[in-house]
Amino acid sequence: MWKETVSVSPPYHFDRVLERLSLDPLHAVDLEKREVKLPLRNEEKQPCIITVQATGTVDHPEFLVSGHGEQKAMLKEVNRIFRWEESLQPVMDHFSKTSLSVLFKEHRGTPIVLDFQLYHCLMKCIIHQQLNLAFAYRLTERFVHTFGEQQDGIWFYPLPETIAKLDYNDLRELQFSMRKSEYVIDTSRMIAAGELNLDEFPLLSDEEIMGKLVKIRGIGPWTVQNVLLFGLGRPNLFPLADIGIQRAIKHHFGLQTKPSKEDMLTLSKEWQPYLSYASMYLWRSIE
Structure with a gap:
């Protein structure tokens, strides 16, 4: 088994990541140990279990990654899934000046984590x-x-x-x-x-x-x-037909009825080019 310590750019709130992953009963999450076991596959499609454990904080994020299989390839997959090479600070700075600033302060440093394949x-x-x-x-x-x-x-x-x-x-x-x-x-x-x-x-x-x-x-x-x-972590997506996002917008802005498509398009203009993060944080607000 190999082990490697990985440091990433702050802010990065891994405990929020684990909370969201734990909603799915198929995910092997241990909130107390601050770890998740990832069911990955190597190039031959053979199963490899990779453990990711948080050892740092939101402002000093650090992780212990361990497992079997080809280390470089597995670490590349873990990086891809958890978006460790993309700094969240520009996203946080952008939303601090928008109508979603309260949500982004509450859930500060929560990344968009990808499904495993x-x-x-x-x-x-x-x-x-x-x-x-x-x-x-x-x-x-x-x-x-x-x-x-x-x-x-x-x-x-x-x-x-x-x-x-x-x-x-x-x-x-x-x-x-x-x-x-x-x-x-x-x-x-x-x-x-x-x-x-x-x-x-x-x-x-x-x-x-x-x-x-x-x-x-x-x-x-x-x-x-x-x-x-x-699946791919594209940054600027806003599913207008998603019922959860409609509910979250209604709740966040204190609307009497669910927002129309036109309402959502108007509200979301200032959230570009990070609409995917707006979607994610709105979902988080009602989970």
């Missing part, structure tokens, strides 16, 4: 469509427990090749709707067959990715925006 993010977004959060997490948990794999108590999402071989009824038995079963399996078949190459997505623009994904049955703009945000 892009395929895992896409599957989760499809499963979560039009479901309340509690049932969405339950359904995703059943999906992973049934078709994924477990190592040392840590659950790994299934590979697209595994899901591509399923029959729609395999998911129906887990309480998936017929349509959602088709969306998950058909999309996985496209990925397994090489018709949809997720590896090229980091090199494409938001518009190019939107154009590729919305052509796929069962994937709409809301799903793509969430993939761009939590």
